[in-house]
Amino acid sequence: MKRSAFYLLCVFLFASIGAWAAAGGDTAERTAKTCAGCHGTYGASPGEFIPVIGGQHAEYLKKVLLELKGKKRPHSIEMTLMASGYTDEQLEAISEWYADKKWADSKVKVNEYNMSATVSLIENYSCFGCHVDNGKGEGETPAITGQAPGYLKNVLMKYKAGLIPSDEMAFLKDVSEVEIDAMVSYLTELGRNR
Amino acid sequence: MSGISRRNFVKASAVVVAAAGVSGCTGSLGLNLNKQQDQVILPKSGKRVVVLGGGWGGTTAAKYVKLGDPSIEVILVERLENFVSCPASNWVIAGFKSLQEITFTYDALAKNYGIKILKTEATGLDPAAKQLITAAGRIEYDKLIVSPGVEFMYDKIEGWSKSAEDIFPHAYKAGRQTAILREQLVNLKNGENVIMTVPAAPYRCPPGPYERACLIAFYLKNNKKGSKLIVLDANDDIASKGKLFHAAWDDYYKDIIEYVPETVVKGVDVKSRVIKTDKGDFKGGAANIIPNMKAGSFAYKAGLLPESERWVRVNSFTLESQALKNVFVLGDSTHAGTVGPVPKSGFVANSMGKVAAAAVVNELNGKEPLKPNLVNTCYSLVNDKEAIFISGVYDYDENTKMITSRGGGLSPERSELYGKHAVDWTLSIWSDMLS
Numbered sequence: 001m002k003r004s005a006f007y008l009l010c011v012f013l014f015a016s017i018g019a020w021a022a023a024g025g026d027t028a029e030r031t032a033k034t035c036a037g038c039h040g041t042y043g044a045s046p047g048e049f050i051p052v053i054g055g056q057h058a059e060y061l062k063k064v065l066l067e068l069k070g071k072k073r074p075h076s077i078e079m080t081l082m083a084s085g086y087t088d089e090q091l092e093a094i095s096e097w098y099a100d101k102k103w104a105d106s107k108v109k110v111n112e113y114n115m116s117a118t119v120s121l122i123e124n125y126s127c128f129g130c131h132v133d134n135g136k137g138e139g140e141t142p143a144i145t146g147q148a149p150g151y152l153k154n155v156l157m158k159y160k161a162g163l164i165p166s167d168e169m170a171f172l173k174d175v176s177e178v179e180i181d182a183m184v185s186y187l188t189e190l191g192r193n194r
Numbered sequence: 195m196s197g198i199s200r201r202n203f204v205k206a207s208a209v210v211v212a213a214a215g216v217s218g219c220t221g222s223l224g225l226n227l228n229k230q231q232d233q234v235i236l237p238k239s240g241k242r243v244v245v246l247g248g249g250w251g252g253t254t255a256a257k258y259v260k261l262g263d264p265s266i267e268v269i270l271v272e273r274l275e276n277f278v279s280c281p282a283s284n285w286v287i288a289g290f291k292s293l294q295e296i297t298f299t300y301d302a303l304a305k306n307y308g309i310k311i312l313k314t315e316a317t318g319l320d321p322a323a324k325q326l327i328t329a330a331g332r333i334e335y336d337k338l339i340v341s342p343g344v345e346f347m348y349d350k351i352e353g354w355s356k357s358a359e360d361i362f363p364h365a366y367k368a369g370r371q372t373a374i375l376r377e378q379l380v381n382l383k384n385g386e387n388v389i390m391t392v393p394a395a396p397y398r399c400p401p402g403p404y405e406r407a408c409l410i411a412f413y414l415k416n417n418k419k420g421s422k423l424i425v426l427d428a429n430d431d432i433a434s435k436g437k438l439f440h441a442a443w444d445d446y447y448k449d450i451i452e453y454v455p456e457t458v459v460k461g462v463d464v465k466s467r468v469i470k471t472d473k474g475d476f477k478g479g480a481a482n483i484i485p486n487m488k489a490g491s492f493a494y495k496a497g498l499l500p501e502s503e504r505w506v507r508v509n510s511f512t513l514e515s516q517a518l519k520n521v522f523v524l525g526d527s528t529h530a531g532t533v534g535p536v537p538k539s540g541f542v543a544n545s546m547g548k549v550a551a552a553a554v555v556n557e558l559n560g561k562e563p564l565k566p567n568l569v570n571t572c573y574s575l576v577n578d579k580e581a582i583f584i585s586g587v588y589d590y591d592e593n594t595k596m597i598t599s600r601g602g603g604l605s606p607e608r609s610e611l612y613g614k615h616a617v618d619w620t621l622s623i624w625s626d627m628l629s
């Protein structure tokens with residue numbers, strides 16, 4: 001027990017030193033902090049419609065920011081305009097910096113839906129098949145559990161309408177808005193209760 | 195593990211006690227101000243940053259110095275009891291929010307970061323001794339960060355007196371003034387007009403008066419039959435987001451807003467409540483005069499600029515004052531001609547707070563400061579649901595040695611989603627400054 005705790009501590013120290021050196025370096029140090037004006041300190045967005053970005057996967061953040069900048073992802077006018085002000089290298093450094101921060105589960109109040117029906121939906125659509133580890137995701141597949149619910153719904157509705165091209169999320173075109181609401185509420189609740 | 199957490203806990207509670215002790219100073223020292231002014235209080239032991247002004251620039255700078263190096267002692271000097279947000283204060287005027295909802299204490303900065311909050315008035319500076327002079331005494335600093343906001347220039351308005359501020363509220367520093375303008379609107383009789391005057395740019399928050407015009411018009415449309423809003427603008431057209439504001443005015447407030455550009459306030463008659471302009475006299479049941487502005491008066495007292503100038507000249511790389519070493523100036527008080535084309539906004543003050551914090555932390559640790567990088571997004575509600583916005587990304591340009599615009603732009607139209615983001619933005623940025 002004791003030894004494993006020590007081992008964990010060592011792993012943690014190494015991991016955090018490694019991450020510190022890698023997390024965007026000086027470029028991120030001078031460019032990333034300003035994002036907090038909209039996304040909260042270290043990306044812990046407290047609101048309903050602006051996403052949590054602290055602790056999100058670097059690969060996903062990079063992909064999205066570069067797509068936004070290239071106008072290939074019409075999911076946010078604000079972010080398309082913001083991304084236009086950075087070099088690709090800066091966007092990558094910012095992604096790494098935020099990925100290195102702690103994820104803060106949304107505390108926004110959500111509506112209640114029938115729990116077992118919602119769980120079946122999530123199982124049927126196999127959300128956690130890709131967003132592994134109960135919605136933590138990995139690589140280019142984002143963390144969705146504990147995300148700001150208004151944001152999550154907004155994005156899912158855009159996938160449903162075919163506005164964001166994605167084979168994986170194409171199934172949403174046959175999912176109703178109420179079902180989307182229920183899944184979003186569940187994912188938000190799951191975050192703070194894990 | 196439990197040993198570590200207990201030590202942390204003891205340390206954390208000690209900080210809170212110290213902070214509470216400092217807050218208490220103002221009251222007890224208030225009795226003996228003159229004598230106290232000349233004495234050094236809170237003698238310095240380690241590295242110390244003093245921040246003057248607990249507004250948008252100052253709170254951010256104080257918090258980000260602590261995030262950058264918790265070993266640096268940070269003292270935040272602010273004259274007011276609470277932080278009242280100017281952003282969202284137009285929403286209070288329209289009745290969408292209460293004043294309490296945009297009012298916050300500084301407690302979390304003391305509790306979460308060990309920042310010492312000193313509630314007192316700063317009255318001057320002794321740059322040679324590196325001391326900030328306050329009503330509570332002198333405070334030593336290694337680096338001083340100054341973000342005193344703006345001062346109103348009433349001297350050019352003939353007939354102005356102190357009491358005029360309650361009759362023609364500016365409502366451009368949020369708090370009691372916001373409540374006065376709200377009350378004037380609520381008490382307005384059907385058919386009575388509202389007058390609002392806009393100063394010539396530059397002034398704090400370029401879109402602020404026009405968001406206010408939308409929201410006052412929204413209130414009149416829904417509550418005061420036959421009442422109009424007359425906007426007397428010293429500029430030749432809307433100073434920010436012009437097309438988007440004009441579209442909202444045309445679509446929603448055509449019969450309510452009467453826009454009179456190129457109109458400068460010359461004087462007032464406090465008794466008859468008349469506003470005199472170069473285009474004639476105006477009178478309304480409610481009247482909002484937003485006067486010309488200049489750097490906060492502390493900047494003049496500190497010798498950061500001469501009386502003949504309006505904004506403080508800084509070094510665009512670190513925001514250090516051009517006049518005084520080890521004094522960094524942020525926010526609305528800065529001279530855009532020395533920084534770069536950034537607006538006087540809360541978001542820019544917040545970004546500047548991070549630039550100055552990084553610069554002083556690096557300097558105090560013997561490191562070179564990093565190049566500055568700033569961001570701005572400014573939402574304006576045009577009614578109770580929809581908003582428009584302008585955004586900008588700014589980076590340091592090696593050739594011009596100035597902060598330069600690198601991207602951003604205007605919202606293509608107004609939308610309810612932007613309205614939701616406008617509300618969320620306040621939550622995020624308030625948390626970034628205050629908790």
Ligand SMILES: Cc1cc2nc3c(=O)[nH]c(=O)nc-3n(C[C@H](O)[C@H](O)[C@H](O)COP(=O)(O)OP(=O)(O)OC[C@H]3O[C@@H](n4cnc5c(N)ncnc54)[C@H](O)[C@@H]3O)c2cc1C
Binds near residue numbers: 317
């Ligand atoms: C109606 C309105 C709407 C706005 N909307 C937006 C918006 O949507 N988005 C946006 O980004 N910006 C907005 N702004 C602009 C924003 O409020 C300012 O740009 C911002 O407050 C500037 O920050 P600052 O730190 O320079 O000054 P302030 O925030 O004004 O802070 C100055 C502080 O210093 C204190 N102080 C000054 N002198 C002394 C002294 N001698 N001793 C002790 N304390 C002192 C003051 O009490 C004050 O707390 C708006 C402004 C208004 C008026």
